[in-house]
Amino acid sequence: MAADFARIVAAVLADYALPWNGIHGVSHWARVYENGLFLARKTGANLEVVRLFALFHDARRVNEWDDRDHGLRGAEFARTLHGRLFELSEPEFQLLHRACAGHTDELTHPDPTIQTCWDSDRLDLGRVGIKPHPSRLCTEAARKPETIRWADSRSTFGDTPAFIRHEWKVDLGALSARD
16 A cells, blocks of 8 residues: 555644644655655665655644654654555564654664654754754765755745645645644
8 A cells, every 4th residue: 555645644734733834844844755755865765664754753743842752652643544544564664663753862873764764854954043964964865065955945945845735735825824
């Protein structure tokens, strides 16, 4: 079963506690998704895990700043949709769970898929005024100055990838009206 990203996004947003256009909202997930796709081509990461990480890593935040267990809550939320809206083998699901659970508190991990997930999120720190530093990134691909410049400029200027409307079925006008 291929992941149904439009339905996954709808499930996340149904109970999402924060503004959909907030700093951890839909545009952030979409940039993390794009960052992850870019990095995975270079790192050999599991593409499906990287794509799903983008949707689940902040899916269960309860505030924008100090929310220590949000990654674990996002990982557990992914577990509730596993087998219904997406399918991964058990080892792949464990990678997704670990990537979500550890993305805030851990610096690195030996697995290239988890490294790619974490870097895809960290490359989007410009949205909160933090330029990603190579020493805080896991992969060589993410540490390249041109990668940091590309991702940071998109993040800093709040780029909203167009695919969220046609692939994720999220109406940007409705997002603005809700927030």
